[in-house]
Amino acid sequence: MISKKNIGLILGPLVYLLIKLFYNPNELSEEGLAILASTLWVAIWWVTEAVPIYVTALIPIILFPLSGGLELKQTTSAYGHKFVFLFVGGFILAIAIEKWRLHKRIALNIINIVGTKKSNIILGFMIATAFLSMWISNTATAVMIMPVGLAIISQLKDNPNTLENENTIFGKTLMLAIAYSASIGGMATLIGTPPNLVLAGVIKTSYDIEINFLQWMSFGLPISLLLLFICWKYLTSIAYKFKDENFKSGLEEINDQIKNLGKFSYEEKSVLIVFIATALAWITQSFIIKKLIPEIDDTIIAIIAAVVLFILPDKSGDNKLLSWSDAVKLPWGILLLFGGGMALAKGFDSSGLAIWIGNQMNFFSDIPLIILLLVLIAMVNFLTEITSNLATTAMLLPVLVALANTIDINAYYLLVGATVAASCAFMLPVATPPNAVVFGSKILNIDDMIKKGFWMNIISIFILTAAVYWILPLIWGF
Numbered sequence: 001m002i003s004k005k006n007i008g009l010i011l012g013p014l015v016y017l018l019i020k021l022f023y024n025p026n027e028l029s030e031e032g033l034a035i036l037a038s039t040l041w042v043a044i045w046w047v048t049e050a051v052p053i054y055v056t057a058l059i060p061i062i063l064f065p066l067s068g069g070l071e072l073k074q075t076t077s078a079y080g081h082k083f084v085f086l087f088v089g090g091f092i093l094a095i096a097i098e099k100w101r102l103h104k105r106i107a108l109n110i111i112n113i114v115g116t117k118k119s120n121i122i123l124g125f126m127i128a129t130a131f132l133s134m135w136i137s138n139t140a141t142a143v144m145i146m147p148v149g150l151a152i153i154s155q156l157k158d159n160p161n162t163l164e165n166e167n168t169i170f171g172k173t174l175m176l177a178i179a180y181s182a183s184i185g186g187m188a189t190l191i192g193t194p195p196n197l198v199l200a201g202v203i204k205t206s207y208d209i210e211i212n213f214l215q216w217m218s219f220g221l222p223i224s225l226l227l228l229f230i231c232w233k234y235l236t237s238i239a240y241k242f243k244d245e246n247f248k249s250g251l252e253e254i255n256d257q258i259k260n261l262g263k264f265s266y267e268e269k270s271v272l273i274v275f276i277a278t279a280l281a282w283i284t285q286s287f288i289i290k291k292l293i294p295e296i297d298d299t300i301i302a303i304i305a306a307v308v309l310f311i312l313p314d315k316s317g318d319n320k321l322l323s324w325s326d327a328v329k330l331p332w333g334i335l336l337l338f339g340g341g342m343a344l345a346k347g348f349d350s351s352g353l354a355i356w357i358g359n360q361m362n363f364f365s366d367i368p369l370i371i372l373l374l375v376l377i378a379m380v381n382f383l384t385e386i387t388s389n390l391a392t393t394a395m396l397l398p399v400l401v402a403l404a405n406t407i408d409i410n411a412y413y414l415l416v417g418a419t420v421a422a423s424c425a426f427m428l429p430v431a432t433p434p435n436a437v438v439f440g441s442k443i444l445n446i447d448d449m450i451k452k453g454f455w456m457n458i459i460s461i462f463i464l465t466a467a468v469y470w471i472l473p474l475i476w477g478f
Helices: 004-023 030-048 059-067 070-079 084-098 104-115 117-132 138-155 164-184 194-207 211-241 248-261 266-294 298-311 331-352 353-359 361-366 369-383 391-408 409-421 433-439 446-476
Strands: none
Touching: 004 030, 004 409, 004 433, 030 248, 030 331, 059 070, 059 138, 059 194, 059 331, 059 361, 059 433, 070 084, 070 331, 070 433, 084 138, 084 194, 084 298, 084 331, 104 117, 104 138, 104 266, 117 138, 117 164, 117 248, 138 164, 138 248, 138 266, 138 433, 164 211, 164 298, 164 446, 194 298, 194 331, 194 391, 194 409, 211 266, 211 433, 211 446, 266 298, 266 353, 331 391, 353 391, 369 391, 369 409, 369 446, 391 409, 409 446
């Protein structure tokens, strides 16, 4: 049987050759044609996963120079984009948080504050998961939170007076809540999920405009909080309902787990101080720190935090908070994928391909912006159910830059709309790593994920469309 991967493996280079040999539109330069052919090869391999998507991200380094689309120096410089190093610093901070188990203490205490009702415990898990996902990878967040959730589920004894299995209902609700909030939380900050930084990189490459940490957070955090609240109400009032809300034993389990963590260690306190200082610096750099140090930016702050973690000693004084063996846990594949996306954006911009694509899209100018946004957000939402959200945004955003320029609208509408939509794939286990993590708990079946996730997709599509169309211009002032 011929697999999707094998088809993609052959189709990618075949389409590249057909474009290069037989397609020659008069308005497109040779460089633009080379970038177009190369991009289609990359896109096909990304969608079909003919080879690992991180390996595909290296293809521009081969194709762009050899095809005459972009010089090697320019291509490889995209892989060293400053936002790559913002990710490096953020990931190293996340590694330190995970190493000293600070994330578990934060999560358990947030859950403990909320209360003993089942729906409130669900809310506590969602707040804790979303908060952690703002700063560390949603995969790591889901992996850490799920065992805590399973321990809580095991404490629930079915109420004999109910017609349905309360344990099963609570378990399904909690697993979906963890998965959804891990994705929603990442929308809040620039480093929360890779597509957010792809957006910032594309805007910097295309318009030489800086999207800083605070600017993104001013839009991303309110939308994340709104979606989180609506998701909680949907899961606990519509998707599932609890006949008996009392769950005292659940809170006892949380307290037991907090006690098992022991006292706040020296290392946890040290990492927490670095974490808080870094977050405050990111948030205030544009209006406080920059006045004192004009050259400062989010990337420099991230790298300072990373270096400090390798300098500060642990309690024994013999070792540091982080060693280089910890740093090898960096998700190098994501960094390469981000670099590949930036290479595509640079190729589109420098070769004239973006202008040419935009000229082919004149018909979009007749479509009302809100309808165009709705269609775009829905398309990205469902596309990322089966493709990487990072690969999808890396492919799509340069095209949207061209479209926005052609139909003469502010590009932020389309770029931000596509970016936030990429974080809202709730249906399939393969859509996001958190979905896959909770599906692995065996508590959910595929029907649970598809039926409940479909309606969350629909809800998110309309909320994001409204937010980008009406709220984004007010917050960002365009």
